[in-house]
Structure formats: structure tokens, C-alpha cells
Amino acid sequence: MSLSITDRALVSSETGGVPRPEYPRPDRDRSERWLTLNGRWDFEADGIQADITVPFAWESEASGIRRVWLERGTYRRQVVVPVEWEGRRVVLSFGAVHHRAVVRIDGSVVGEHVGGYESFEFDVTDFLVPGVASEIEVEVEAPADKRAIAHGKQRSIPRDDYDGVSFTPTSGIWQSVWLEARGRTYAREVALRGDSLAGIDVSVALQGDEIGGAVVRARVEGVEIEITTDAAGQASGRIELPEPRLWSPEDPHLYRVEVSVGDDELADRVVATTGLRRIETRGEELVLNGSRLYVRGVLDQGYWPDTGLTAPDAEALRRDIALARELGYNLVRKHLKFEDPIWLHEADVTGMLVWAEPACPSRFSEAAAEAFEAQLPAMVERDGNHPSIIIWGLYNEEWGLDWDIPGSAARADVAVRAYDLLRSLDDTRPIVENSGWSHVKSDLVDWHYYEPDLATWKQAVADLAAGERETFPVRLGPDFTVDKSFYGSASFPRTGVPILNSEYGEGFTSLERAWHLRWETQELRRHDRYAGYVYTEFSDVEHECAGLLTEDRRTKDWGGLIPVNVNADTVLVLDMVPARAGADVATPVSGFDLRMQVSHHGRSGLSVTVHGAWVTAGSPTHVVAEVGVVSAGSVEVQPFRLSDAVSLAVPARTDAGRFLIWATDADGAIVARAFVDAAEVEAPNRRGAREGEFVGAEVPGEQY
Template sequence: MRKTNYLDGSWNFGIDPKNKGESESWYTGSIPNAISVEVPHIWQREGDQFVSYNGAAWYERQVKIENLSQHHDYYLCFGAVDYSCRVWWNGQFIGEHEGGFTPFEFNIPSTLIKDDNQLSIRVYDYEANAEIPIGKQGSWYTRVSGIWQSVKLEVRAKTFIYNAFVTPNIDQDSLEISSFVTGEINESTSINFVIKGHSLRDEQWGDKESISGTLEMVETTLPIFQEANNLTHFKTILNVHDMKRWSPETPYLYEIEVTVESKGKVDSYQTTFGYRKVEQKNGRIYLNNEPIYIRGALDQAFYPDTIYAVPSVEYIQKELQAAKDMGFNLLRKHIKAELPVYLYWADRLGMLIWAEPPNYVKWTATAQKRFVKLLNEMMIRDYNHPSIIIWSIYNEEWGLEWDLEFDIEKQDHVAKLFDEVKRWDTSRLYCDNSGWTHVKTDINDHHRYFALPEQIKEWENDLDEYVIGQCERNFVTGYQSNGEPLLISEFGMWGLPSIEKLRNYYKGKEPWWFVNQGDGTHQDDYKKPTTALVNHSKFGIREALGDLENLAVSSQKRMFRGVKSLIEEMRKRPQIAGYVVTEFTDIEWETNGWLDFMREPKEEFNRLVDFNGPTCVIADISNRNLWSGESTNFDIVVVNDLAHLREVTIKWEFVDANQQPYETLNGEIHFNMNDETYWKTEDGIYITVPAVSNSEFAQLKLVLISCGQVVASNVEEFTFTNKHAFQKLDSTVYVHHLPQEFSNQLVNHDIEVTSELEKDVIVVTDHLDAEIFTHIHTGGHAIFLAEAGDHLEENGHYPFRELPPGESWPRASSMNYINTEWFNGVPFHPEVGWEGSELFPDYVIPFADYKKEGTKRTINMFGSPRLAEESNVLAGYFQGWLGQNGGSIVHHRDGKGSVLIITWKLINQYGKHPIATQLLNKLIMKVKGESIYEN
């Protein structure tokens, strides 16, 4: 039988920056200036010079072999080495390999085998890596180089099992079993198999009876197994009955052992598999002939210490359980060949996997060849994992140089490769070009990044008018949608982590990746954690959000609020077959994870199942900011992916900020789901807002009950405002260049409006012309309603930056913040929430240089940090790590007076929107006060 000696552990390691090790025969002696490292090993983990080192490096260790056998062969096996390697055994070259993600092995000549042996390996990772599959390592995050997966020495019989493939067919109650054998085959050679139960989640499981049989030699090979030279194919079709099906809820795993006996020597090969079926039809993904709604998370699988390698089995188990606890049923392994041990535990614990090969960058014949070879190797390695139900080929045209829509050669390449992979493995679904323009695909997926609440209307319109309403727009000319499932396979928002927790984790130091390890395309200020350390004390950020720890809490609350609404809008629309949120965990500088980089949950994320669980109750709300006495109604949506629901009750009530219920705002809704997956009320809840003292936050609480058990719950945010509780202002206002309706609304709210521009009046205008500047310079004050930004006819000397409209990855990292202390009495969150709905600015005053996308080129635009230094920033905007800063409420000294610039949308909302009305009243009340300048 086969024997295995793992060579993980202590090795000698040294870099070879002059690439002279081979010419100086380092493989015959010791490595100069070597250090001791633990293999599996990623040399960037050593820190300092190793983090950014590319080129040659050497590994060396002694291998002791006991009980030498002349009747067996010795194979040196590698899980993966990044990127290429050359190997010497006892000073003799035995082989080389290129490719950083998949297994390979070398047969060591018997003449080289001794009791004590020296193993030397030269690894080379290329600095110029555009034509090799790399994924995001080195391009977005820390580079990965070295012997990063396990090494072992196997002793095998001369004739042995190379691998085995099991293909279930649940419709015909059968299994196709194939195995490839290397070595001499004669009439006495027999290939047998035994199948038995393996596990159910974390418990061992096995039927009392096993299934056994014999494989017969066939002349054909499997389409997926292209390099079958010197291998013999054995196969059978096995009829099975009552085999338990694999699913996320019941992840039954079977194990198969295939043995070959030849000339009295026996070799065996074991693997696990699941009995399941995947297909797409009727706009849905089906698992085992039942529709399944995809609730997925993007998982790039980088780790705070071990970078690309998972720290332990226990770590995997904890991570997968955390994903299930948050409501996910799928992880999209983003452009990374996940470790086999991770996939095994995904199989075992019931987590669906969307697999994806690492991309290359430059479109060349060499790059394509390497990429296709890697994809084939990954699909061979991972064939028996039932958890993998989808394979991507490309992601967002990475490697296709982002012009697939216009390049027929690339379209042909993608179409042919799609057909090829479907021929290799018919048991899975395939996505040709995830998220962007499709050619031929099983899944019509989109990558759509929006920031909510700011862009709620844009998000709704994008789903209705583009994703659902124009499916064909997501295909290149000449190809069309054929009713494939619609998925949003990337979306999300940022939530900054606790810097204190990061420093504690890294033993009091800032991690190396605080200096962004990505390439030149990821050196924007907002992608650098060091930017936050510099900018926190600027632009009114500290005054609004507190220290960096409080800021992180606010950022995470904003993220929760945003992703909750993003997902709920998708789940309201039954035409959408699922989603994959960006992303499962933070990775270095990219902080849109639902867990931070240390795999700890973020603020309020104990409520994730409210909207990400299999059953959800959702309020369809059009207006969250209400006046006392105002009546409104909204629908209730119930989505049910899993549990069978019939008679159900929804209990609802409104509570105030202290969780005290409003007496008249509660009720129950009774209905029968009849096991449907989607149900929507018509005008399910009708309320009249009660009298409140001033203006306050309120919440709607929903509870879904079936058979006496709480099945789902949810909480929605509102504000209630008393229209008659406004403080009468003693200021007189001069309205300049604004609609008469606006002036009428001021008068309706007891604000004195004059037609004379006198020194003591406050100007409210959207037109900073010479007359108004004269008033300001001589000691007057003006409120500049600058919501039109670049479209203002007279903007004085104030610059404006339009925030990215529509779909925008950078904007999804952003936050609008406000100094709540200065606006005391107005219900604002420091990270502005739904109270800002319909008011959020489209423009800010830029404090940082920024880029404006033009029709033919990107234009570099200038910010005005000096303006921020001269002013008091009362509300502002930033992206990511407090970069790309701007102000949305800025009070600026000018001459003997001042101008208060606000880009929030107030002109048409004043008097109608409770928060807009209070906001402008507060500005009028305080614009003259010197306290406005205090920092």
C-alpha cells in the first residue's frame, strides 16, 4: 500500500537577488545566509525586505528514508509553489514546474534514493507578471511567493491509481466512476472500488452497507483529462438506489476507495464525493431538481498572518460556520484556487462554492495558454467536490484587456472556452465573464456598486430598468440572453475596521499592508490606511465622528444600513435568482467585509439574518421621514427560500429611540403562504403619525411567526417630527434668486422674509453675485444653497466636485458625515442615514485632488484643502480610508462676514421634508454665531 511522509516543517531558506544560485551550485551544498522557516511558506510573511521581494529564492532540507524498497517508486509531491520551481535531489536535477496554484509531482530516480538525502528547490516569482495567472496577489494585495502548500514524499507501487472521478446522475439513479492508472497493466491486473458513507457535517456518518464493484478498462478518456499519456482509463456505470443527496441542509458525503492490484502489489486512492445535481432553467438555479436562491458572499481568502494559506482546519470550520450563521449558502472564491482542505470542509459542512481561476493581465497567446492550462488543472483537482456548483472563466474581462464588447477575436476565444469547459465537466454551471458583458453563459450576472441610502432611487431603477428590464444589454452584439438566472454577483459597501484591534492583533504595530501593497492602479489616497491617520484631524471628521474607534463604529453602522437595503431591494424582486455580496471578510486595505480581517463581526452584524436569512420579512417603504399627523401606508414582503410556511402572522409595532412603543402604532397581519417562496401584501400597514414633542428617531419592528415560532424579524428606521414645535427665529432673511415657492415656504414656517438687502439680514441664495459678495465683505452673512454644483450660474470662487452618479465602486466606499452636536435637536446620525433621504448632495466642495472621467480621457482636477483650513466643516464626505475628501456644509470667513455653503438638496424640499426644514432653520438660527468657527 502507498506510504506518505509529509515534509512540512523546518526548512532552510534564502533569497538569491543576483540569481546566481544555480550557476554556483547551491543545490549541492548549503544556502548562503539561510534562515529557518516553516513550510508551507510564503516568504512575504517574513516581513521587512521579503514583503516586496521578487525573483529567485532557495529552500533546502534533509530527508531521511527508512526501509528503502527497490520494488516501489518514490514521488515528490507538491500542493502548489508560486510561481515556478526547479528541484534537485542529492544534487541531481529531477524536474521543474511552472504555475503557482495546482499540484504537481516528480518521480525520483531509484538510483538517487538513499537513507539520508538532500532536497533543494529553487523558486522563482516574476516581477513582470502580466502574462501569468496571478489573481489579486501583488496587483491588489500582498504578493504570494514560495512553497505555499504542503510537500510530501509518497512511496507507491510500480502500478498505481493516478486519480478517480465520480459523476452522479440522480435522475437515472446512477454513478459514473472513472479511474486512471499508471504503470504496467496485464491480464491479472484488477481495479476495484468500495463506496461507503463518510460524513454529515461535523459527524462521521456511514451506512451499514457499502457498495463495491469492479472497473473495466476502456479505450476512451474523459474530456476533462487532456494529458492522459501513459495512463489507462478504467470505468463503470453503477446503478444506485436510496443514495442520500448532498445539499447545504443535508451535506451527506460519500467516500470511495479505488484499488489496483498488479503482480502482488496493491495501491489505493481515496476521495470523497456528493450525490447531487446542478442545472439552470426557468431563470433559476436548481439543486437536486429544486430551485435554490443564492445568498452568497465574495471570498478572496486572504488572511492577516498567513496571507494566502488558511491557518488551520479549526479556522476553516469556524469561518464556514460563521458564514452559515450570517445566512450565506454560497461563497464565491474570487480569482483564487482555493486549498483542497477548505473545499473538503465546504463539502462536509454544506457550503456552496462558486470557483474561479486566477486571472492574467495581458492578452497574449502565451498568457492564454497558461490560463487555460491552469483552469483545466483546477477543474481536474476539484472535480469531486459537490460544493462547487459554478465555475467562472473570466472576471470582469481581466486578461481580456476590458474590450470584449468590441473585439471579435476575444469573443470567439470566450465562446470556445465556454463550450470546452462545459464539455470537460457537464455537472456544473459556467459563467463566461463574471459581472460584465457576456458571450455564452449559464448565468447572467452583474457587478453593480451603489451607496445607500444616498442612491436608493438609482439602485431601484438599475434593478428594474437595466438588470431585469434589459437582460440582453449584458451580452455582446450577436449573442443574446436565453433566460439565464439573473444574479448580482458583486455589490457592497465599506465599513472601516478598528485600528486599535488591528494594532493589538499585530502586537502593537501597524501591519505592513498599511502601506498599500497593490500596484499603481491602487495607490489612490482612499485605498491607503495611512491616509486615515493623517486626515482624521482634518475636514471636521474628528468633530463629527469622534476618535478613530468611534469613527469605525459609525462606518460599520453605515455599512450595515447600506447592505441591508441593497439586499432587501433585490429580495423584493422575484425575477432575481440570487446575489453575492462583496464581501465575506476585509482584505488588507479593502474593508467591505461583513467580518473584519481578523474574522470578527462588525457593528450590528448580529442582525444579518434579518435580511440575509432563508426567510425574511421586509417593509416596502417609500418615505421614512414623516410629520406628526401625516398618514402613510406601505406593503410587506415575505420571502421564503427554505422553510415550508403556511399559516403565518406578522406582528408589527413602532417604538421610539428608547424602545418605548407608540400606543396606536401596532397591529397584526394574518395570511397563508401556501408554501410559496414570495408573498406581498397590498397596503399591509397603514399609520397616522402621532404627536411628538419635537423631532425624533423611531423604529418599525416586524416579527414573522409560524406555528408559534418566530421565523424572521426586522427593524426599519424612521423619523417623526412635530410640524408645530419649531422654534420661532428672530432672524430676518433676504431671499435672492430663488423660486417664489421657496420664499412662501419660509413664510409658512414663521420666518420673516424681507425684500430689502440690509446689513443685518441673512441672505439665502443659490447665486453668489457681486451684490451678495459686497454684503458679505462688509459684515453680512449668506447661506449659499449650492446643490446645483457645477451648474450654478454664479458660484463665486467656490469649486465643486460632482460625486460619481450611478454605479460606482469608489462611491460604495464613501460616507456622508455630519456634526450632530452642532445640529443638536435634529435627528441625525453622525454617519448620515435614512434621515438624509432625498437630501443627500450630488456635489461637494473638494478638499483633495480628484479625477473626472471625460469622454476621451480622464481629467485631473484640483481640490482646495486651504478652503477647509479657513473654514469650519460641519458636514462632509470621504471615500475609503478618509480620502477624496469634500465638504457639504462649510462655513467660510470672507471679508468681515461669512458664507455658509451647503450642497444638500433643500430648495425644493424645505417645508415638505421634515429634516430639510429643520436643517435650514438651524443654519439660519446659527449662521451669525461666532461659535460656528470653533474647531
């Protein structure tokens, strides 16, 4: 029997097995000596005394509690440190706890942490005796009013302005908890950067008995360096690699760097991973390892049914990366969430690019801004080694800035301040200070635009690319539409910064959404000025059914669309505005010339011939018809340059059908696919409408 991702988590809980039993940090491996604390804990909250399954939030079914709007809860469990850890330092680690956690061992406070998305740890050596049972207690506060704290898409009471796109909160312990044995002096932080493309820059911060003047060894593939810490326990150096191998989506080569402190049997050892890659902007282009990069991304909110922000198991995390690749995407924008390190490591291993960003608050205040900024050092420390992360995001759509950067110097200053802070923490990646619009200091001009009318979309995308307009309408509520601009200040440069759309998509049904994906994406590909796009979104979340996949990652009815064809290196850009989903052109169809161009993002040029053929309505789009029409000649295609136009003589058709279009290279291999559906376009039925609301509707005709 095949279990759903939800069922796998529940079965583990109900049968007494340990959920999420894997070592939580494959990118910073200390799995030689560790102990998971996932599983059953005692839980007490607001009259509840029950078992809870860690690491699932108390709102989730998998936790066994399933209570929303609890604002406090206390976890307790017994733990026995293995006797063989005698003499080592013991560290208690938390993947994430929302929102404030006070940790005690046998009644003594060992530490407190505020911030619901960050990983944190406490050295508990002095509180635990190997071989002797102790009680760990975690007291958690999770305020219902989340407006001034970083909470992203978690629902709040009072409701946020964007409550319609918010979901069930994730409170309490929602990532793995574990113990590690380390050396008496150990590497508390290990930062690796490979943007030199010739070696790995290593920075280490020590903690423990003797942090000043300690010798730290860093070794990778037979090359070793020794660095000595200063009085504060900091040290840095570079491992020069004689034959450097770069990390890229095509060849995601990772280096495993062993960092050790000490020489005896109690020495500390951690193996951290990174890759050699450089991401930068050059004028209006994104450049990866010296070559132009076009982002073909999908937004992913990282929710699962009945487990919320916590993946039910490690396989679910790895599978999401594989599914995004199967859909044709080369980047995932992980939305308003520090995702599980296992997911990020899988992105490293498989070559999936990542846009990473923290959760933000929803109302502006100095306290909210400070709480938002407080996450950033932890974000960079935990995730900065991942070569897959090529973009850091910060605020999203002015959430936490009251949708008013242009009208408020204080709010604009906070966005700039967040950018400057993150830049000081990591100078190796582009940063977006406020995703969506109103940019005041950003390495990318990104924009979110949702438009149901394809003719309007086509024109707006063209005008924005040409610089003929800077604004676009944004519907912030049922009765609240504003015109937002690329730019939040007059001083932001209008040229010379890469531009990409980082949210788009439309449609009420899955068929309509697939139709919009097909036609909207081709219009983005029509304009070589753009540096990429991010479709919204990967999978459904609760009431938000905008995903290419369902909430439990099943495919939908895409009406013949194969997403990988839309997101391919080479795509056909058809010169037409379709009528509606399922009927791009109305029947009967008179013969016409269909003009198109080719957008190609490969490494070298192509010589392309275009073919087309009518097939039965609803036929699969991956087949090749034996009889059809061929373009009069081939067209030469250069990377990142829209080709000259080529035409197909589309034969007349009286009944419904599907016109398949495919392009072949000089060797006859198919390099791009598209299609056009022909069907009757029925006028909408508006009988009984109130007088004056509906006069009549023309049946859309062929538009080409």
C-alpha cells in the same frame, strides 16, 4: 489564552512545531503512508540565507522572511523516506507554488511546473532510497510583472489597472508539501461524479509499472465494481447504489469510494469522496436535485493577516465555512483562487455551496490566454469531485481581456474558448465565462453592480429584472466610469438564462455597509426573476475594508443588523426608500401605513401575519416587543413568488426610535425580521466650500 489565527501560525513556526501538520487531501485520502515536508527549509534569495517556514509565502510574516518583490528563491531540505516504504512508489506532492518551480533531488531534476495556483506531483521513486537521506531543492521564479500570468488579486509591477483592489503577492511555496507511498501501479487520477443521482461514475487514470490491462476495484458501502484499463491506463464505470442518498445543503451526505489497484501487500489504495447531486439550469432557474435553488452567497478572497493566501491552520479553513453559515449564506464564491482542499472538503461535509474559479491574468495576449487555460485541467482534476462546487467561474470582469469583450472579436473568442474547454473537462456544472457583465457564452448571466444611492439601486434592479434595460454604470477607476451590459454580443439570448447579481455592496463605514446590505438585498429579493446574489464581501483584506468581518474574522458594528435575517429563507421586503444609515425615516414621524411583501424560498407555502412595535433607538433587533401593532390580516406566501402586499399602521413618534417588524406563521413561530430606524437627519455641513460647489442641501424626509 486564545490566540488569533495569525498568532497560531507564528507560534508553530517559532517553537519548532510543524505548521499545517494535517494530511492535506481529506477528499483523496492516502494518509496511511505519508510524510509532511512542512516546516523549516533552508532558503536562499537575493543575498538572503535564512530559514523559511513552509508552507507560507516568502512575503508573509509567518514564513520568517517577509520580503516583497523577490523574484527568485531556492528552498532546500533533507528528507529520509521511511524504510517500510521499500518496494513502493514514492510521490512528491505540492499543494501550490507560485509561479514556476524546478524540483531537484540530490542535484538531479525530477520535474518542473508552471502555474502558481495548481497542485502538482512528481513520481520520485528513482531518486529516493528508503532509509537514506537526500536533499530536495525547489527553485522558484515569481515574476514581479504578473500581467501575462494567472495572478488574480496579487499585486504586480508594473501595476495592474485594478491595483486598488490588489494585495500583497503570495510567492514561492504557499501550500503544503508532502511525500506519499503508493502501489507499484497506482491511481494517478480519480474522478467521481454523482449527477446521475442513482450511482457514482468513476474514471481512473493509472501510472506506474503496468498501467494497461490493469484491474481497478472501486468499492463503496458494500457495492464493488471491477474495471479494466485500456492501453493508456484509463478506465471508467459506474457504481449503482441500491438506496441512493442525495447530497444537499440540508443533508450533505458523502460517499467514500475506495479505489484499489493490485492484490498483494504493495497494492495501491486511495479513498476519494463525493456526493450524489445534480445542479442544472432550467430556463431562468437554477435547480438542485430537481428543486429550485436560490443562491444567497458571499464573496470570499481567502486571505489571512500575515499568512496571505495560505490559511494559518486547518481550523481557520473550517471556521470560515462555519462563519459564512452563521451569517446566513448558503454559498461562498471563492474569488480568483483554488482554495485549500481542506476548505472544500469542509464545504462538502457541512453542505455549503461553492462557486469556484481560477485566478486570471490582467492584460490580453494569446500567451496570457493560453496560460489562463492551462490551469483548467488541473482545477477540474483536483476539485471536480466536490459536490459542494455547483458553479465554475472563468474570467472575472474582463481582467485579462482588457475590459473589452464587446469591442474585440479576439477577446470575445478567448472567453468562448475558455468556456468550451472547461465544458469539455466537466459537463456537470453551470459555467460563467466572464463574471460581471459582457456575456458571450455562459450558463448564467451574472452582474456586478455597486451603487451608493439606494433610490437609484432600487430602480436599476427593477429595470434590469423587467428587461427594460441591460446596462449599468461600472466605476473602473477614480476617473473612469463605463456602462457595462449584461451581454457582450447581440446574439446572446435575452431570456431563458438564469440571472443573478454576483457582486454588490456599498458604504464607507461598517454601519453604512450593513445598512446597504439590508436595503439592497431586499430589492434583489423583490424580483422573483433573479436566481440569487453574492454579497461583497466576507472579510476585510489588507486595505480593502468591505468585509462583514474584519481581516482576522471579528464581527463589526452592524447597527442592529443581524445578517442571517437578511439572508433567511423568508424575508420582509419593505416598500420604502430609506433616508440614510441610522435614520431610515426622519423624526418626528407622522403615523403612516408601511406596505411590505414577503419573499419566501422554503419548500412549502406559509400563512404569515406581520407585527410591529416601536422600541428605544439602538435596541436589539432580535427581541419581540410586548405591545405593538398587527397587520389587518394574514397573507398567503408561496415559494419563489413575492406575496401580495400587507400593511402595518406605524404609530407616530416624536423622538428617535427603532420600529421592529416581525412575521409569524400559522403556528406563531417567527419566520422573518426587519426594522426601521427613526432619527433626526442632519443636513451635511459644507461651510467653507468653494463657491459654486455647494449651494445647500435639503434634509431628506420620510420616503414611504
